[in-house]
Amino acid sequence: MQELAPVLITGGSGLIGSAITEALTHDRIPVRWYSRQKLQPSSGVQVFAWNPANGSADAAALTGVETIIHLAGAGIADERWSPARKALIVNSRVQAADTMFELLRTHPHQVKTIVAASAVGYYGDRGEQLVDEAAAPGRGFLSDSCVAWERALSRFSELGIRIVILRVGFVLSRQGGALPVMRKPVDWLLGAPLGSGKQYISWIDLDDLVGLFRFAMNHHQLLGTYNAVAPAPVTNRQLVSTIGKVLHRPVWPIPVPGFLLQLVLGEKAVLVTGGQRVSADKIQRAGYHFHFPALDASLRHQLL
Numbered sequence: 001m002q003e004l005a006p007v008l009i010t011g012g013s014g015l016i017g018s019a020i021t022e023a024l025t026h027d028r029i030p031v032r033w034y035s036r037q038k039l040q041p042s043s044g045v046q047v048f049a050w051n052p053a054n055g056s057a058d059a060a061a062l063t064g065v066e067t068i069i070h071l072a073g074a075g076i077a078d079e080r081w082s083p084a085r086k087a088l089i090v091n092s093r094v095q096a097a098d099t100m101f102e103l104l105r106t107h108p109h110q111v112k113t114i115v116a117a118s119a120v121g122y123y124g125d126r127g128e129q130l131v132d133e134a135a136a137p138g139r140g141f142l143s144d145s146c147v148a149w150e151r152a153l154s155r156f157s158e159l160g161i162r163i164v165i166l167r168v169g170f171v172l173s174r175q176g177g178a179l180p181v182m183r184k185p186v187d188w189l190l191g192a193p194l195g196s197g198k199q200y201i202s203w204i205d206l207d208d209l210v211g212l213f214r215f216a217m218n219h220h221q222l223l224g225t226y227n228a229v230a231p232a233p234v235t236n237r238q239l240v241s242t243i244g245k246v247l248h249r250p251v252w253p254i255p256v257p258g259f260l261l262q263l264v265l266g267e268k269a270v271l272v273t274g275g276q277r278v279s280a281d282k283i284q285r286a287g288y289h290f291h292f293p294a295l296d297a298s299l300r301h302q303l304l
Contacts, residue, residue: 011071
């Protein structure tokens with residue numbers, strides 16, 4: 001039996017990276033992580049040192065690798081957006097891409113494909129407008145950040161490497177991210193829409209997101225940018241209401257005012273008060289079939 005080529009993942013210990021790692025190792029695909037920390041992941045994973053802040057990386061991680069999944073970067077929602085935090089959010093991603101680029105430019109390797117994460121924040125707050133991959137970037141910190149990340153990622157094509165960028169939406173997962181945070185007030189009978197409640201949320205089930213990364217890895221006709229969102233975006237009010245329905249909890253009809261969210265979260269409040277209505281048509285035309293195209297089914301899968 002031919003040994004499968006290892007897959008190298010940056011940001012492997014995060015929510016998305018851990019889920020991709022689990023799926024790959026389940027299929028007996030060897031996984032390697034680049035990490036700044038000394039981690040002890042599950043069996044089937046090798047960890048190699050790198051530090052994008054100073055441009056260092058252990059080139060031994062590249063041996064035999066044909067695919068890199070690039071997820072590295074400081075958490076967008078983890079802390080308030082101080083000037084230092086905003087700089088870290090951008091620089092951690094740009095430096096990671098630049099470090100990987102220089103590594104591949106200066107060392108022998110067999111890498112053919114890089115699948116990398118961006119975000120639907122690229123589009124900015126677009127109201128009810130349905131946007132696809134051809135839309136211009138929006139305005140504001142998130143949009144500007146995504147533009148910088150994608151610019152850094154696009155350089156890999158100069159090395160003859162196929163680059164696929166997935167603009168990731170609101171990830172639904174019981175294991176982390178925003179869904180467990182949104183569940184708590186609903187469990188406590190305090191659930192309510194946030195801000196106007198009319199802002200769109202382009203969501204995706206974590207299982208489908210893993211599926212999209214693997215689809216992009218294995219389908220070599222894919223090239224460029226694709227939205228990693230389910231086909232049916234919903235408003236914030238619809239999301240909160242459906243969480244309540246799935247958990248059999250009532251939800252208050254009066255939304256939490258935007259100014260209160262601004263007081264609590266600062267500039268980061270735009271993550272919940274703004275929104276994007278994003279199209280999944282391009283990835284569906286490429287042949288991906290969603291396991292959870294409907295919100296109700298995804299929430300039942302993740303919450304029950």
